[in-house]
Amino acid sequence: MIFLGSLVVRRESLGTYYKLVLEECILVGVKSLFLFALVSTFIGAVTTVQTAYNLVSPLVPNYIISNVVREMTILELAPTIMALIFAGKVGSSMSGNLGTMRITEQIDALEVMGINATSYLVLPKIIASILMYPMLVIFSGACALGGGYLVGTLTGIISPTDYIYGLRYAFNEYTVTFALTKALVFGFLISSISCFKGYYTKGGAFEVGVASTEAVTTSVMAVLIADYLLAQLLL
Amino acid sequence: MIEIQNISKSFEDKQIIHNISGIFEKGKTNLIIGASGTGKSVLLKSIVGLIQPDTGTVFYDGRNFTDADKEMKAEIRREIGMLFQGGALFDSKSVEQNVMFPLNILTKMSPTEKIDRVNFCLKRVGLENVNNKMPSEISGGMKKRVGIARAIVNNPNYLFCDEPNSGLDPQTSILIDEQMISKLPP
Numbered sequence A: 001m002i003f004l005g006s007l008v009v010r011r012e013s014l015g016t017y018y019k020l021v022l023e024e025c026i027l028v029g030v031k032s033l034f035l036f037a038l039v040s041t042f043i044g045a046v047t048t049v050q051t052a053y054n055l056v057s058p059l060v061p062n063y064i065i066s067n068v069v070r071e072m073t074i075l076e077l078a079p080t081i082m083a084l085i086f087a088g089k090v091g092s093s094m095s096g097n098l099g100t101m102r103i104t105e106q107i108d109a110l111e112v113m114g115i116n117a118t119s120y121l122v123l124p125k126i127i128a129s130i131l132m133y134p135m136l137v138i139f140s141g142a143c144a145l146g147g148g149y150l151v152g153t154l155t156g157i158i159s160p161t162d163y164i165y166g167l168r169y170a171f172n173e174y175t176v177t178f179a180l181t182k183a184l185v186f187g188f189l190i191s192s193i194s195c196f197k198g199y200y201t202k203g204g205a206f207e208v209g210v211a212s213t214e215a216v217t218t219s220v221m222a223v224l225i226a227d228y229l230l231a232q233l234l235l
Numbered sequence B: 001m002i003e004i005q006n007i008s009k010s011f012e013d014k015q016i017i018h019n020i021s022g023i024f025e026k027g028k029t030n031l032i033i034g035a036s037g038t039g040k041s042v043l044l045k046s047i048v049g050l051i052q053p054d055t056g057t058v059f060y061d062g063r064n065f066t067d068a069d070k071e072m073k074a075e076i077r078r079e080i081g082m083l084f085q086g087g088a089l090f091d092s093k094s095v096e097q098n099v100m101f102p103l104n105i106l107t108k109m110s111p112t113e114k115i116d117r118v119n120f121c122l123k124r125v126g127l128e129n130v131n132n133k134m135p136s137e138i139s140g141g142m143k144k145r146v147g148i149a150r151a152i153v154n155n156p157n158y159l160f161c162d163e164p165n166s167g168l169d170p171q172t173s174i175l176i177d178e179q180m181i182s183k184l185p186p
Helices: A014-028 A030-054 A063-103 A106-112 A117-154 A160-168 A174-199 A205-234 B040-048 B070-077 B095-106 B111-124 B140-152 B170-183
Strands: B002-011 B014-024 B055-060 B080-083 B158-161
Touching (some): A014 A030, A063 A160, A063 A174, A106 A117, A117 A174, B002 B040, B111 B140
16 A cells, blocks of 8 residues: 555646656557467357357257357456456566566666656556456457357357347346456556566566566456455446 | 754664764765765765655755755755756656656756757757667766766756766766766756
8 A cells, every 4th residue: 555655746747758658568568469469259159159069959049159158258258368468468578677686776767866766667657557458358358259260160059140139138237347347457456566567676687577477466366356346246 | 965964764663863963055066975885875865855855854955955845845855956866857758858858847948949958958968969869778888978968957056966876887977977077967
């Protein structure tokens, strides 16, 4: 809490943060697009195949496959599973970056200049994560549903019409609100935990590695606990 | 003038510096000399506030720095330039961006004025045509000189150098000493 409090005191000008946040948005968001697209598409494809494998009864219509894929994607796969990927890619990078800056005295150099290094370095990363992660979740959901469509239709598991019908069938908009709420919380948790671990690194290169590992492990645990709590509270 | 009174600092059970007092007068180059591991860097970092001393007080021109609030500390720090042992250049920024950094944050100079000031400071430390190079592309001695340029770019009242010659060849060491003694402050 003290760490988070120090982010908002003695801030630099808004123009400075605007530029830094944009730079971080590119690092956090745009540069994660390929990995997110790849993982999400395959998850969507595999979910479609496995759901079809489990729904063998002639009494269950085919469109239920895409209906199940949609619910799984929106409720869990896109916000939560991708948060684990986000922690591995972005969280470890944030922690490693700040840890290296700490051990090479770059953070001390900022402090000596009279700059609030916590606010200057960490705040833009947290804001960028809160802004970009929900967008990545939307992108990821679209890729997963697209992956499911491709595999489902190309392998003959489900017809394009059934797939689209299943996606639309009994759609509850609240699931999207729930997924985006989770995305906001996860984006904040991953970035703040990773920055905290990196910012307070002590030692040398080995400790930077340890801090990155701890950042990912702690973030993953926080995401899973928050996932359960949010499900209990909001569903 | 910087005055330190009874500065002490321990890490866990080990006392690193004990009751150090002294006065660093304006316009003079003051040296802190000692064997490796005797606490020179700890004293320096205590003076600039990167380490909180266990006891003692630091005064910058009569202003109590040790007990100052965060705003006041930041104000005094903006009058400080510091060269770190490893240069502490920002990896993600070019030489020019590194030297320009304090100007971007602490001043309202126009872009042209900033470029002129950066080139002036780089020239003072004997570096030209390296503006677009990244820190990873220049030698250790050049990093130190870029560090000096960054430390002086904002015309600081107080310049601190932590082992400016460590790890350098004798020729570069002499060059850096000359630059600090004869050419600074700008």
